[in-house]
Amino acid sequence: MKEVYSVNDHSNVCEPSVHIYKINKILNIYQLYCHFNDKKSVLINKDKSFQWIGIGQYKAIQLDEINPAAVEKTFKGYFKHIDTDLKRHVKLFGGFHFDQLGSSYFKDFDLSHFYIPKVQIEIANGETIVTLIDGSQEELNQIVLAIENLDTLIGNLNITINTPEIASVVDLDLNQFKDNVLKATHLMTTSDLDKVVLSRKKRVQMTHIDPADILYRALTNDEFSYFAMIPSNDAIFITKTPEQLVKLEGQTYVTNAIAGTMDKNMPDAKNVLLNDEKNLMEHQLVTNSIVSDLKQVTEDIVYHHSPIIMENQFFYHLYTPISGKLQNASLLDLAKILHPTPALGGFPKYLSNAFLKEANEERGLYGAPLGYMDLCGDGEFIVSIRSMLIQGNEALMFGGCGIIKDSQVDLEVHETEIKFNPMFKMLGGKL
Template sequence: MEPLRGDERTVGETAVVTRGRRVERGATRAVLDAETRPTFAWATGSETVAASGAAALVTAGGSSRFADVQTAAEGLFDRCEVSAELPSAARPRLFGGFAFHEGDRDGDDSPWDGFPGAAFFLPEVQVTERDGETWLTTTGTGSSAEADADRLLETWHDRLADGAASPRADPPGVDARERTPSQAVWREQVGNALERVDSGRLQKVVLAQALRVSLRGALSVPAVLDRLAETYPDCYRFMFAPPGDGTFFGATPERLVSLRGRTVRTEALAGSTGRGDTPAEDEWLAAELLDSEKDVHEHQLVADAIRDQLEPFASSVRIGERTVRRLATVQHLRTSITAELEEDEHVLSLVEALHPTPAVGGLPPDEALRTIRETEAFDRGWYAAPVGWVDAAGNGTFAVGIRSAVARDRTATLFAGAGIVADSDPDREWDEVQLKYRPMLDELE
């Protein structure tokens, strides 16, 4: 056994012990089907992770929530012991996310009840599929940490060996829809934002909408994630179910930040158009997007801001070429950004520095956030906020929680936004938002 961080454990601190074993491929779905809260799912093109049950739970709020989670994470990993033969991908991580604002609106009608300013957990059970291998990782805490980790390992190893994945549930169907705001109110909101842009107070602000749908049947979020893997295989597919009720899930094309060692990877993703009915129309729309003065301006604001946010940490920042990112229903302008850090940093320090990017907030940041607060008539909650994971070395990956929804009982609330800059047209921005609803709405109808 070896500590995950350092060689010493403070006397009197609670022990955290991890065990692991290889298992058969396809075990991640069984963890999600167990419906043990909290639950987290994470899938990219190279990795799939499912985690459930809290060996430790970390919550925080306010402006210090990023630093508070980092401090708690470092304390947990300092006293966590793990078998040396366990590969890095299968070692325990903290999974969770943050709210968009420092403090969100309170209200009985908010779908975000139970989602604090930050929530992360060290899972009791974690299954990781990567590089052709699947690993089961279990964690115990307290005076019986070793016994609990061993018991969970044996129980779940047998369970995964014996149990077959449940059949995929069909979409639940949608009975009714409620939009916030209406299109008429949206036009007013965009007009007011454009007045601030024209006055010089704003360069850009991202205004969002909410679409609440009543579901005809029961919703299986794991089944939604399975379907999203087929339609959006290159997106970050995620699910977080906190203790209590409600589930946040989505398939986001936007990475906020990845850190490995001193290498940082992120991207600017802003400027949008639809998909064509034919390959030729697709190409025409992509070319039009690359030539759009409005969209290129919006995109460049985001790329420049991310570079400026990284420069205080970096010895070098490299900006890639602007390209078009094609998804099933929409195309985006995308620029990759890579940085080498001047010294070691924790991924959560970078998350705090980068959130919110102008792709989901605006510029200047304080005025954009003030405009969002004064304009939007709903609680953003975790929408457009960082969601992801952090490990014992301070490495991690966080995506931006867009193309997402929060579900509770027979109701799901979908969110989508559009960047408002000079020359934005309210009706065109409305149409863009409707396109961005499609990834989630298609899996519910």
């Protein structure tokens, strides 16, 4: 069963038409991804209750600076007269680089890199909403006719997924990473720097990489993580991350502190993590910093003072949910205020940011805010850790860890090595 939901067509105003179609069943996002040939962006939340795919491009908002206010103003400026009941269906998707330094690896992605896809399909609450921007009702009808009878369940599909092999793996900066760990721990004994998050990269050549296969593996994996992909030219940035930066609905925001990690294969890993001084200290730094940052825009902050355990396929994480009511700020303002949290950059921010600048890690979209905002101002941004940049059959992988004064080089190398596993699994390969 399907119905036309609403239409926005201001023929006397220089604005795009917006057509909405509701299909009263859940379509399969993998099938949708394979169906469309144009460039596609994807966002799936942790429990897969919200799945979104953007196809093609109505407008790109791409700036050579990190400027959330300019991005938001430009986005909303395209739709000044849109009907109120359509606003939540028109979404802006993209992200900001980790910092203003940019990265030679991410030359295809601007420092502020966002799209308004021409076709947007949202799968949630037992239904599928198709939004067409700057198109005709006939065009929308053709799209719906083509997709409404796609198989809805992956289990019903006769799918052949490639099983590629790893052709080569190169550690790009392992020695630099080790040196930076030593420099950071030494600096912590002579300055107020408490924590810095360092990262390393691997360049992996596969016999075959298909983004559709990566999406399929993400959907059939029970890991409790976000999944997102965003293309630009011939590159695709993909992340499978446990970390939410912030979500906003109305004036209610939700964020969290995630810091402190332990391999699930370690004996009694949960209890060890909950009592591990290094991880507890790291987590408390992150929580305190986020709460302090939030006080810039709200005094209504609710959180527990002791962390709980969050679990995914490979790791246990220390986790503290934080929520409240936002005052006189937008979602993008909040993302800018919170990023980078100490879980991504370090603490204090001014010292950790200065150290990272000297460390010359060239993060680009790694560890950066990635997500969506609708015309109501609601939306969600995640943190793109556990991520990789795909170009052809090559993947540039990123992994990081928090460094405090007692950190040991060999243990941090081991921790980052483990954090590459989710990317290898998404590619279908094994080390």
